[in-house]
Amino acid sequence: MSTDYKTIARNGLWDGNIVFGQLLALCPLLAVTGTATNGLGMGLATTAVLVASGLAVSALRGAITTEIRIPAFVLIIATIVTLVDMAMNAYLHDLHKVLGLFIPLIVTNCAILGRAEAFASRRSLPAAGFDGLMMGIGFTLALVVLGAVREVLGSGTLFSNAALLLGDGLSWLEIRLIPDYDGFLLLILPPGGFIVLGFLLALKAAIEARPARTGTIDEAHERIQQVFTAGALLPGAGQRGEGT
Amino acid sequence: MSPPTLVSGPHAHSMSTVSRAMLLVSLALTPATALGCYLFGWPAIFLFAITIGTAVGAEALCLRLARRPPARFLLDGSAVLSGWLVALSLPPWAPWWIGVLGGAIAMVVGKHVFGGLGQNLFNPAMVARIMLLISFPVQMTAYVAPAPLGAPGAPGFLDGLAITFGLGGGATGGFDAVSSASVLGHLSTELGRGASLEAIRASGAGLVELSLGTVAGSLGETSAALLLLGGLLLLVFGVINWRIPVSVLGTTAALATLFHAIDPSRYPDAAFHLVSGALMLCAFFIATDYVTSPVAPLGELIYGAGIGALVYIIRTWGAFPEGVGFAVLLMNACTPLIDHLIRPRIFGRSRRGKPLTLPAAGDSP
Numbered sequence: 001m002s003t004d005y006k007t008i009a010r011n012g013l014w015d016g017n018i019v020f021g022q023l024l025a026l027c028p029l030l031a032v033t034g035t036a037t038n039g040l041g042m043g044l045a046t047t048a049v050l051v052a053s054g055l056a057v058s059a060l061r062g063a064i065t066t067e068i069r070i071p072a073f074v075l076i077i078a079t080i081v082t083l084v085d086m087a088m089n090a091y092l093h094d095l096h097k098v099l100g101l102f103i104p105l106i107v108t109n110c111a112i113l114g115r116a117e118a119f120a121s122r123r124s125l126p127a128a129g130f131d132g133l134m135m136g137i138g139f140t141l142a143l144v145v146l147g148a149v150r151e152v153l154g155s156g157t158l159f160s161n162a163a164l165l166l167g168d169g170l171s172w173l174e175i176r177l178i179p180d181y182d183g184f185l186l187l188i189l190p191p192g193g194f195i196v197l198g199f200l201l202a203l204k205a206a207i208e209a210r211p212a213r214t215g216t217i218d219e220a221h222e223r224i225q226q227v228f229t230a231g232a233l234l235p236g237a238g239q240r241g242e243g244t
Numbered sequence: 245m246s247p248p249t250l251v252s253g254p255h256a257h258s259m260s261t262v263s264r265a266m267l268l269v270s271l272a273l274t275p276a277t278a279l280g281c282y283l284f285g286w287p288a289i290f291l292f293a294i295t296i297g298t299a300v301g302a303e304a305l306c307l308r309l310a311r312r313p314p315a316r317f318l319l320d321g322s323a324v325l326s327g328w329l330v331a332l333s334l335p336p337w338a339p340w341w342i343g344v345l346g347g348a349i350a351m352v353v354g355k356h357v358f359g360g361l362g363q364n365l366f367n368p369a370m371v372a373r374i375m376l377l378i379s380f381p382v383q384m385t386a387y388v389a390p391a392p393l394g395a396p397g398a399p400g401f402l403d404g405l406a407i408t409f410g411l412g413g414g415a416t417g418g419f420d421a422v423s424s425a426s427v428l429g430h431l432s433t434e435l436g437r438g439a440s441l442e443a444i445r446a447s448g449a450g451l452v453e454l455s456l457g458t459v460a461g462s463l464g465e466t467s468a469a470l471l472l473l474g475g476l477l478l479l480v481f482g483v484i485n486w487r488i489p490v491s492v493l494g495t496t497a498a499l500a501t502l503f504h505a506i507d508p509s510r511y512p513d514a515a516f517h518l519v520s521g522a523l524m525l526c527a528f529f530i531a532t533d534y535v536t537s538p539v540a541p542l543g544e545l546i547y548g549a550g551i552g553a554l555v556y557i558i559r560t561w562g563a564f565p566e567g568v569g570f571a572v573l574l575m576n577a578c579t580p581l582i583d584h585l586i587r588p589r590i591f592g593r594s595r596r597g598k599p600l601t602l603p604a605a606g607d608s609p
Contacts, residue, residue: 182380182382183379184379184380185378185379185380185381186375186378186379187379189378195353198357202357
């Protein structure tokens, strides 16, 4: 099987984006995207797991038999997630406290098992690693965009607590965009996550549908009428229509 | 000969159109709205205009995005009515952006993301009210005592502008507002502090003031009597039927009577519940929304009873003093289920969907 890296990249970032294309991993998505920083941290952790599990599954694809592949994949993913969890606890302790429960829960993230089953277990090592990286970046982008929209509208800041994740050198990222802002509380709450996700999905659909502009409903109605009246004037069409 | 125009059935028309229903509902809402605008003065009038204006603007924008003909859908009056109902549920001196957000949320999130009129799962006006209440609890519970137009101490035209647009600084534009708790809020707070019901009721508004509407509260929901009048008009003109209003009010009244009988010192009686808060507005104008209520008669009764019970439960044991918005949204969510379980009988078929057999000619007694 030939490996088309451009297709893999496009699939991971846009067409088959874990969130905006496949609508997977919505639980961590809605839970942690109250701020852009949390989204970025969660996205990077998931990316690490995706790349490592993709490589491991691809490397072991000859050794794992079909019958026991799912438990084997879960074992591999759980091992990697545990490593990531412990590493974050050690080196990014404050962020780990914020993301808390959701880091171990990356194990149950259906997108990761999905990539292992659908892609990594059938492809070469570099392709599987690249796919994991692209899927991870796509997921991270989705989390950051959703987190940023919710954070700006919900509390008027952007990348608050970025220093927790990226170190004090990047504390300039923390911006208060709207001073004296009480906050649109609902957008920080989970229902706000659903609502913002819905609008972002609509935006993606609108971008994809842009070249194929169609007319208004009235124009469509006129076209249908023309077809019908044209059909009625054809010889024999009338009899066929009356029978039904 | 020109080809015949395609016209779909039904060909006999009752002249009952969306615009006619919306016009009649607007007319029925007018007395209570006029009283609200009079009692709460210029700020209330500005807020009312802003909310409706935004709702119509948001509807036009959504229709444009959906590439639908704007004129046909804008002129049916549904956007005006939704904006109107949102405005009635807002505190009358709320800042302008509450009205703008309310109108926009009702139209965009409440209605058009589902596909426009007739497609929405939830009542747009209540979606807007609840989203605002959860997001901005301070502004959404800042009730003021009535200050009728022209009365001494009431804000004039310019003061009204300052209050609504926050020009003078501070929450009320520098104007000395007489802030006041709504009667349900007062009851909830005082009961929480351990005061007895008699003392609270004596210090708050009486039943007559509550019925007339000369109390603190949302813009258009204070006057139970005028809302009842409007609701009766809707019944007379056949815009709504009796089932939903009667089951909403009946269930709340029955629960209130029951608990009042058990412990009169803690649970207020049915009359208090009926005339306070948004219950009248809800029973006649909000719960009866065609789109979000069940179609079968029995379904309507269940839906109304559910709203009435939830209103009583939230008012009595909930964290919020008023539960009308939550009750309506929860029962809206149940409506597809009710419609699935209780279907109207199809004409010519039995309740189980079997075709009815006609008795043979000459056979019947």
